[in-house]
Amino acid sequence: MDRCYHLFPCLSDPARRSSLGLKLALVTLHLIYVGILFLFDGDLIEKTKQEPWYTSLYLFLFFATLVQYFITSSSSPGYVIDAMRAFNEANSRMQKASMASKQPASSNNGSLVITMDGSQLGRNLLASNSMSWSKLVMDMYPQGTTARTWTCSYCNVEQPPRAKHCHDCDKCVLQFDHHCVWLGTCIGQGNHCRFWWYICEETALCLWTGILYISYLKANISRAWWKDAVMIVLLITLSISLIFLLLLLIFHSYLILTNQTTYELVRRRRIPYLRNIPERVYPFSKGVCTNLYSFCCAQGSIYKMESLPTAPEIEENALHVHFYKFIVSLYFWLSS
Numbered sequence: 168m169d170r171c172y173h174l175f176p177c178l179s180d181p182a183r184r185s186s187l188g189l190k191l192a193l194v195t196l197h198l199i200y201v202g203i204l205f206l207f208d209g210d211l212i213e214k215t216k217q218e219p220w221y222t223s224l225y226l227f228l229f230f231a232t233l234v235q236y237f238i239t240s241s242s243s244p245g246y247v248i249d250a251m252r253a254f255n256e257a258n259s260r261m262q263k264a265s266m267a268s269k270q271p272a273s274s275n276n277g278s279l280v281i282t283m284d285g286s287q288l289g290r291n292l293l294a295s296n297s298m299s300w301s302k303l304v305m306d307m308y309p310q311g312t313t314a315r316t317w318t319c320s321y322c323n324v325e326q327p328p329r330a331k332h333c334h335d336c337d338k339c340v341l342q343f344d345h346h347c348v349w350l351g352t353c354i355g356q357g358n359h360c361r362f363w364w365y366i367c368e369e370t371a372l373c374l375w376t377g378i379l380y381i382s383y384l385k386a387n388i389s390r391a392w393w394k395d396a397v398m399i400v401l402l403i404t405l406s407i408s409l410i411f412l413l414l415l416l417i418f419h420s421y422l423i424l425t426n427q428t429t430y431e432l433v434r435r436r437r438i439p440y441l442r443n444i445p446e447r448v449y450p451f452s453k454g455v456c457t458n459l460y461s462f463c464c465a466q467g468s469i470y471k472m473e474s475l476p477t478a479p480e481i482e483e484n485a486l487h488v489h490f491y492k493f494i495v496s497l498y499f500w501l502s503s
C-alpha cells in the first residue's frame with residue numbers, strides 16, 4: 168500500500184482518494200451506458216458505417232461531457248482566501264509602483280485582478296493605493312454592520328457579501344452556490360458557468376442515449392430477453408437521471424437569470440442581508456439580460472465581488488416587481 172501511495176501521492180489523502188474514486192465511478196458509468204449500446208445494438212453499428220457523422224457527433228458529445236466534467240471539477244470556485252491574496256499582491260505592487268515613480272500608481276494596476284460592482288467601491292480601490300482587504304470588505308456592507316457579521320468564524324477571513332464558508336472544502340467561497348459531491352468541489356463564482364455547461368451537456372447526452380436505447384428496444388424486442396431486460400433497467404435509470412438533470416438545468420437557469428445562488432434561495436430567511444428583503448425581490452439582479460451577460464461574458468476578472476444593494480436600490484427593484492405584476496394582471500384582465 169505504501170508503494171502505491173509512493174507511486175500515486177494523491178491516494179494518501181482520504182479526501183482526494185474519495186474524489187478520485189468518484190471520478191472513476193462516473194467515467195465507468197458513462198462507459199457502461201455507451202459500451203452496452205454499441206455492444207448490443209447491431210443496427211447502430213450498421214448506421215455508423217452508413218452515416219458516420221451521426222455516431223461521430225454522438226461520441227463527440229460523449230467525450231465533450233467527460234472533458235467538461237473534469238474541467239469543472241478541477242476548477243476553483245473562487246476562494247475568498249485566494250481573492251484576498253490576489254488583492255494584497257495587487258495592492259503591494261501598486262504601492263511599489265507608486266513609490267518608484269513618486270506619484271500615485273496607475274489605476275489599471277489595481278483593477279487587474281479584482282473588480283467590484285458598485286461604482287463607489289471601484290472608485291475607492293482605484294483612488295487608494297493602500298487599501299486593506301478589511302476596509303474593502305467593510306465598504307461592501309451597509310454602514311452599521313458589525314465586523315462579526317462578515318468575519319468567518321472558521322477560517323477567520325473577512326467575507327465579502329454572498330460568500331460562505333464551505334465545511335467540505337474548509338474554505339470560504341465567493342458567491343457560494345453549493346458543494347457538489349458528484350464533482351468533488353464547491354460551485355461558486357469561479358465555476359458556476361462551467362457547472363451550467365456541464366449539466367447542459369450531460370442532459371443532452373442523457374437524452375440522446377435514451378433515444379438510442381428506445382430505438383434499440385423498438386427494433387429488437389423479443390430477440391434476446393436478457394438483452395432487453397438489461398436495456399430496460401438501464402433505460403429506467405437513465406430516465407430518472409434525465410428528469411433530475413432537466414430539473415437541475417431549469418433551476419440553475421432560473422438562478423442565473425435572477426442572479427441568485429442556491430444557498431441564497433434556500434436559506435433566504437436565515438441570511439442576514441436577505442432576511443428583510445420582500446419576497447420575489449432579487450437584490451443582486453440587474454435585469455435578465457445584464458445578469459445573463461455578466462454570467463456568460465463578463466468573466467474578465469478572476470474575482471468579482473458585489474456590494475450589498477442600498478435601501479433605495481432594493482426599493483427600486485421592488486417597484487419593478489410591482490410594475491411587472493401590474494402588467495401581467497392587466498394582460499390577464501384584457502384577455503379574459
Ligand SMILES: [Zn+2]
Binds near residue numbers: 320332333
Ligand atoms: Zn471560512
Ligand SMILES: [Zn+2]
Binds near residue numbers: 333337346352353
Ligand atoms: Zn466546498
